[in-house]
Amino acid sequence: MEIQRVAERSQRVVVEVEKAIIGKRNLLRQIMTAVLAGGHVLLEDFPGLGKTLLANSFATALGLAFKRIQFTPDLLPGDITGGYVFNRASGEFELRTGPLFANIVLADEINRASPKTQSALLEAMQEYQVTLEGETMLLPRPFLVLATQNPIEYEGTFPLPEAQLDRFLMKLSVGYPSPDEEQEILRRRRERQQDNVTLKPITNAKELSEMREAVEQVYVDPDIEQYMVALVTATRKDSRIAVGASPRASLAFLKLARAWAVLDGRSYIIPDDVKQFITPVLAHRLILQPDLWMKRNAAQDVIHKVTSAVPVPVIEV
Numbered sequence: 001m002e003i004q005r006v007a008e009r010s011q012r013v014v015v016e017v018e019k020a021i022i023g024k025r026n027l028l029r030q031i032m033t034a035v036l037a038g039g040h041v042l043l044e045d046f047p048g049l050g051k052t053l054l055a056n057s058f059a060t061a062l063g064l065a066f067k068r069i070q071f072t073p074d075l076l077p078g079d080i081t082g083g084y085v086f087n088r089a090s091g092e093f094e095l096r097t098g099p100l101f102a103n104i105v106l107a108d109e110i111n112r113a114s115p116k117t118q119s120a121l122l123e124a125m126q127e128y129q130v131t132l133e134g135e136t137m138l139l140p141r142p143f144l145v146l147a148t149q150n151p152i153e154y155e156g157t158f159p160l161p162e163a164q165l166d167r168f169l170m171k172l173s174v175g176y177p178s179p180d181e182e183q184e185i186l187r188r189r190r191e192r193q194q195d196n197v198t199l200k201p202i203t204n205a206k207e208l209s210e211m212r213e214a215v216e217q218v219y220v221d222p223d224i225e226q227y228m229v230a231l232v233t234a235t236r237k238d239s240r241i242a243v244g245a246s247p248r249a250s251l252a253f254l255k256l257a258r259a260w261a262v263l264d265g266r267s268y269i270i271p272d273d274v275k276q277f278i279t280p281v282l283a284h285r286l287i288l289q290p291d292l293w294m295k296r297n298a299a300q301d302v303i304h305k306v307t308s309a310v311p312v313p314v315i316e317v
Contacts, residue, residue: 023181037255039169063201064103077120170280243287
């Protein structure tokens with residue numbers, strides 16, 4: 001598929017989702033970028049900002065199967081992977097797949113699940129498979145996890161292990177709407193006379209796979225590759241950071257920058273494609289020194305100071 005066609009298709013998906021999610025164009029483009037790049041997204045924000053609606057709307061616009069998992073402390077691995085159930089009529093065990101067997105899975109309040117359940121989800125996120133009774137089963141492709149967590153409630157939660165956080169391509173925040181945007185939400189609800197927003201599919205799983213193949217053809221200048229590596233390496237040398245970003249961060253920059261360039265209809269990336277993903281890629285991958293844990297926005301401040309010292313390459317277009 002040609003780059004321009006991918007850009008046009010992606011734009012139509014974003015516009016369709018905007019019928020339900022108002023005033024968040026850049027956020028929607030970032031999530032569409034993750035869809036094209038083939039990575040999972042962690043949404044961390046307050047309740048009521050439309051995180052669930054966002055995930056459901058993208059699934060509908062992309063024409064993909066969608067499942068929602070409400071994570072709770074008593075959730076078991078079998079509740080999300082499924083398992084074998086004895087059928088008395090046939091006298092045999094039958095497989096009943098869990099909600100992980102979908103294209104887009106919303107892991108709602110992911111940090112409320114126990115580590116045992118998290119481990120089952122980790123296998124799905126990394127290997128795109130689940131193991132049931134010693135048998136490995138592949139998940140549908142494409143497979144994307146959109147996870148949410150509340151940044152203010154810590155009672156009854158289990159902090160996500162660093163290995164799992166590292167599997168998320170990026171962490172995003174929805175944010176509150178402006179007063180005008182919030183009034184627009186009320187106006188649209190009043191006019192449609194129902195809560196549900198009707199969306200139509202713009203693409204499908206097969207076409208999305210072709211769109212992802214087009215992203216792989218985007219040219220990356222060696223100087224920009226070096227810039228990506230330098231950003232990640234800088235986090236490993238700063239005294240305020242106890243543990244820096246892993247090579248997955250460099251790969252995340254590469255995947256996201258390529259996909260963002262495609263959204264803009266370009267077959268090459270520029271430094272700005274990388275710069276705008278610095279915080280989304282690095283914020284959840286760094287472990288700061290203990291004296292910074294209680295400071296608000298400490299991670300963003302450290303990231304800004306560390307990465308601003310990295311020289312940006314000049315590329316001739």
